Amino acid sequence: MVAPPLAEVALDWCHAKSVTAASTSGNSDKARRTDLARWGRAIKTSRGEIIDEELLHSLEHDLDGLTTRDLSSESLLRALDLLKRSYSPSTLQRQLSSVRGFCRWLATKGLIDTNPFDDEVLQVRGRTEQAVRAFTPDDVTAMIEAAGEPSKRARSAWPARDEALIDLLAATGTRNGECVALRIGDIGGADRPVLHIQRGTKSGRVREVPLAKHTVDRLDKYLAERGERGLAATGRESLFIRNDGRDFTTDALYHLVKRLAQAASAHLPDDALVHGLRHHFGLQLAMRGVPPATLQQLMGHQDPRTTSIYTRHASFDLINALDDAGWLS
Structure with a gap:
């Protein structure tokens, strides 16, 4: 079975989520798209690809060339280590929530054989203390x-x-x-x-x-x-x-x-x-x-x-x- 392009199925998931969303502001849809784009960019960076960090995040660009096979627990762990260096714990938690929901949807649709978040190592590494980054x-x-x-x-x-x-x-x-x-x-x-x-x-x-x-x-x-x-x-x-x-x-x-x-x-x-x-x-x-x-x-x-x-x-x-x-x- 040919693995579907990640950008294509990510757009389908975002559309499905926005249709059933309680909020009509579009902010949640934008956040989900940005989160998945960041994961895509981190996966590529962890593999040694040269990324232009000045470019705005977009599903089409950051997930280009990736397929559902790239969502292994190993590749997500490497990407997670990179994201931890760049984002606050609260933002990282939201990014984890987005990709976890995306993987769950892919598994439900039969587009991936197993959900990578079933891996105990990824579950443990994905838990971070949600610190409140507040101005004093x-x-x-x-x-x-x-x-x-x-x-x-x-x-x-x-x-x-x-x-x-x-x-x-x-x-x-x-x-x-x-x-x-x-x-x-x-x-x-x-x-x-x-x-x-x-x-x-x-x-x-x-x-x-x-x-x-x-x-x-x-x-x-x-x-x-x-x-x-x-x-x-x-x-x-x-x-x-x-x-x-x-x-x-x-x-x-x-x-x-x-x-x-x-x-x-x-x-x-x-x-x-x-x-x-x-x-x-x-x-x-x-x-x-x-x-x-x-x-x-x-x-x-x-x-x-x-x-x-x-x-x-x-x-x-x-x-x-x-x-x-x-x-x-």
């Missing part, structure tokens, strides 16, 4: 300060906007795609200000997050400056825009956070930068004793097991703090 409170403060005093070389800087943006990300746990989809009218609330997060969500679930006074103050300052610049500021307009009035994109947001993190000497892996502010929000709430069910709602998690990552990590931090204080001696 000091990191967030330093990033906001860096936003207020940008370098002269940062031509895209807008201090009031950048301060408000970092504050909002750290104080609401908004994801990258959710942030760029926000509109001015999403800030509301009768008794106290809340942020309505309803577009670009990962699970398709709408949620409301109360806004702290310092976040509201920075947003008000930014929107006042925006009006002074003659840029539209009605409820239907995007909340965050670039200096020329164009909407923010996820790439523009990533580069802004990266610039401010570097200026503040706050270090996280490149793939965890924007999410590091979301993790900051979840971890700080968990450490303050916010009930798991409430934390799950504020974070927009579909599965409570995802939320438990923050509560576990917060418990470790509290134990370490007590130990450092000599309380547990």
Whole structure:
């Protein structure tokens, strides 16, 4: 039997997943495609092929020349070792989940004889501790300060906007795609200000997050400056825009956070930068004793097991703090 091209069956799997997905944002489909492309590139690299790392990941390019026979446990183990060097544990877990689901589907369809993840060695090596890569409170403060005093070389800087943006990300746990989809009218609330997060969500679930006074103050300052610049500021307009009035994109947001993190000497892996502010929000709430069910709602998690990552990590931090204080001696 001729082994089918990997790119072809990967596209079929992604299409099947997107058809049955609960979310309609397309973010999950994009993540699955990128994950499989990264596995393909890692498999090729582990075999000694020369890869142009500047090229964007794509199923068609990164899986070109590979077949289902290349999904052996040995080749996946070599690829896994490479991926571990480049990505944070949380991203690696998602990549493992994607390729594990893909292999399970291939086995169900009879396109591979055995599922490589049935190999006990791959199961053990695939388990990594899901660390929460979060910016610390000091990191967030330093990033906001860096936003207020940008370098002269940062031509895209807008201090009031950048301060408000970092504050909002750290104080609401908004994801990258959710942030760029926000509109001015999403800030509301009768008794106290809340942020309505309803577009670009990962699970398709709408949620409301109360806004702290310092976040509201920075947003008000930014929107006042925006009006002074003659840029539209009605409820239907995007909340965050670039200096020329164009909407923010996820790439523009990533580069802004990266610039401010570097200026503040706050270090996280490149793939965890924007999410590091979301993790900051979840971890700080968990450490303050916010009930798991409430934390799950504020974070927009579909599965409570995802939320438990923050509560576990917060418990470790509290134990370490007590130990450092000599309380547990």
